[in-house]
Amino acid sequence: MMNYFAAKLIEILKHTLVIVSIFFIVRLLFAVCFVPFTTFEAYAKSLPFAAFNALRFDLQVAAYVAILPFLVVLVCLFVRNRSVAGRLSRFISTYYVVLEIVLLILALVDIGFYSNFHSHINITFFDFFNENPLSLLQTIWEEYHVILYLSAVGLASFGIYILAQKIAKGTLSCENKQESLALNRKTIVLIVLFLVAEVVCLRGSVWRFPLQVEDSFVSSSKQINDLVPNAAYMLKKAVKEKKNAFVFRSIESLLSEYKFKSLQEAINVYTNSDTIRLQGDTLAALRTALFRTVPDTMTHKQPNVLIIYEESWSNYLMNLDSPRCDMLLGMRRHLKEDLLFRNFQSVGNGTIASIENIVSCVPFPRFFSSPYRFHCLPSSVALPFNESGYTTEFISGMDVAWENCAEALKHQQFTKVTGKFTLKEQHPEYEYNSIGVFDHHLFRSIQERLDQQTAKLQMMLCMTTTNHPPFEFPKDVQLKAVPDDYYNNVCFAEKNHEVLQKYITGFRYANKTLGDFLDKFKQSKAAENTIVIISGDHNVRSIIDYTQVNKRWERSVPLYIYLPPYLRKESHRSMTNRWGSHDDILATLAPFAFRNTKYMCLGNNLLKEGVTDSTYYSANVEQLLACPAYQAQAQRIVNARNLLRIMFFQQTFAKY
Known part of the structure; x- marks a missing residue:
């Protein structure tokens, strides 16, 4: 029984x-x-x-x-x-x-x-x-x-x-x-x-x-x-x-937090003028203050645009490069040949925060998990590129269902959203780990796209994945071993050498695959008409001891810019000491790529001539960096910008 x-x-x-x-x-x-x-x-x-x-x-x-x-x-x-x-x-x-x-x-x-x-x-x-x-x-x-x-x-x-x-x-x-x-x-x-x-x-x-x-x-x-x-x-x-949905705040509490007497004062500070007046239509005034209009006056040929967010691409780890320990590998040559900004920070401090920031400029965290992801925002990065004659593609080795990326990006009018399964369908031989398709395969697919003859110019926003825990690397990756005493550096908060080795291997693998990609790219015809921008999505977070390292490096990622020959100027090299952040990427690209469109401009053109270097700043959500003499003024400008941006999106979302 x-x-x-x-x-x-x-x-x-x-x-x-x-x-x-x-x-x-x-x-x-x-x-x-x-x-x-x-x-x-x-x-x-x-x-x-x-x-x-x-x-x-x-x-x-x-x-x-x-x-x-x-x-x-x-x-x-x-x-x-x-x-x-x-x-x-x-x-x-x-x-x-x-x-x-x-x-x-x-x-x-x-x-x-x-x-x-x-x-x-x-x-x-x-x-x-x-x-x-x-x-x-x-x-x-x-x-x-x-x-x-x-x-x-x-x-x-x-x-x-x-x-x-x-x-x-x-x-x-x-x-x-x-x-x-x-x-x-x-x-x-x-x-x-x-x-x-x-x-x-x-x-x-x-x-x-x-x-x-x-x-x-x-x-x-x-x-x-x-x-x-x-x-x-x-x-x-x-x-x-x-x-986890974000909560809207009253204008009174925002004015108090950002230390302004009125919204008009914030507009005047941010635009450095008093020509934009609040006359009933607050949203229209905010849009005028935050958006830039680009006329159809371009005289040069428009380039393709490739923006790469390299997972955990740390600025500080570049400082640890030495003859005994090659940290830069294949990127060494390209960092010397092209433009490298070291006084640079991410805006957010996580992968999804950085993707959301460049895609939408929304100041609230987890926008891709909010109901507003189903609406195309006027601030979408895809819009000015689409209106300027580009196809827009988000491409990554990751599963694009992560954090609703595929869903949100399509609503932000990206022409294509390509992830792990699309790459595997196009190339069944591609190998992958638990995070996504290996980066070297991803870069191969990017090069294939750049080599294609297309009716429209291409803008690709790329997110890499391999330099991410649990740090599963291709079996055939060959990197010269790091000396054992390297891991004893006082800058490391992580004392477990096995754990450190994984992080350092990830950083070196990233530089190797980026370098290999740029080697092939520069030998291709695409190099004649493509801008490449590479930055870290955020700094490596857990292995550096910032009681031993200057705080300026805590949120710091490098910015690398490759310009095709016809867009280069000798003066550009003298501008690489300027402070900047991810917010400056779109403003820097705009003069090269946009025509007859508008875009939300939250930063500065890092390659603009006739501007004093000391007036640039680097705004991360945790810290603002600038020349000491300009720090207070930069903070005032960023406060005004943040206030206006929050108000703009609160009023925009209220319409949906």
Whole structure:
């Protein structure tokens, strides 16, 4: 006779199968409604991976649902009372019926949401509760076959109830016999095995990383990728995004923080004039102050533009280069030949912060996780390039589902968003680690794009990944070993030599792959008409001891600029001591690339002639650097800019 505890665990497993089946059936409905058969044919190789990851998402939800029933089984294990066991068994059956019906309804709601917004449930789902829900319910009643849908849900719910009753019958005989509550060795083993399986399913993985939203990306096809996650997971993701959503502030609190008496005063300080007046339309005045207009007066040929954000490309680690320890490797030649700015900082201090900053200029963190990512902002970096005749592409070896990059970048009007799976489809031989396709493969694909004859100029924004924990490098990478005593430098906060070695190897690999790419690039025809800008997305964060190192290096990343021959001036070399940050990249590119457009200008042109070097500054969110005599004035300008920018986006978002 089956033990009571074994019977209850089998009941939980059967309900797990029911939950997975519900998601499977709804997924089939989704495929019929939204995925053309030709898409399945084109991406047939991705379907097994899609099915596997879909099962991982479904099992994770089922595992969360199983937590309470499993705890109930454990209670019975200690109580061992037939009456208690009977009541708890009925609770488990009712619990599963309710949860399975809720999951079914949620999955169907998700399909309805997708049919309207071409996206699974996301943070905008909560707008339903903010924008007169009764009116929206009336619209749904009038425009959809509500009675038909409710009847179908009712029929399916009744089927779930009948199925739950049949599953529950399997344990009835055990509940009525006291000896079935006896604990034996087989029961203990079964409970332990179940607990292990529960933990694995909750984590969604037996590998290094748990199940993440990036695992919903299995191909370059949005429709195939959208088959993978389920409604419950996407609702959990939306709730998390809502919890972390940024909060708008009053003009009074902002004026107090940034030390201005009025918004007009801030406009005058930032623009260094009093010609822009607040006359009723505050948003128009803010736009005039923050945006620059570029006329169609360009006399030179427009170049292609490549912006590379190199993962954790540290400025300070360049200082540790020596004859005994080659830190620069292939980049040494190019740093000498071209323009290198060392008085430079990132604006944000994380990868997504730096990407969001250059893409949108939004001052609030986690813009890509906010509901506003579904709107094209007037500050999008893609707009002035598109209007100036470029195609715009974000390209990275990473899974572009990370931090909603693919979704947000498409809404910001990037022509293409290329990530790990697109690169693998184009080059099946590319190798990758747990973070993404190796950088040297990424640069090969970039060079291929630059070598193509295209009808339009190209702007590419690139994000590398290999110089990132857990520091998994290509097997065939060859770097000369660093002397052991190198790791004893007092500048290092990290004293574990094995950990340090990984960080240093990552930095050296980055310089090697960048150098190899630039070697090939300069030998190609693309070098005649392409600007290349390289900077770190942020400094290396954890291994440097800033009690031993000047604080100016704490947020510092280098800026490298390659200009094609026809755009170079001898005077440019004398400008590389100017202070700057990521905010200055677009302002520096604008005179070379933009025509007949507008763009949000938050920085200065680092290559502008006739400007005193001492009037430049470097603004990171944590610290402002400038010449000592200009520090106070620079702080005043940055305060004005930050105030105006926050007000601009608060008023812009209020319109959405």
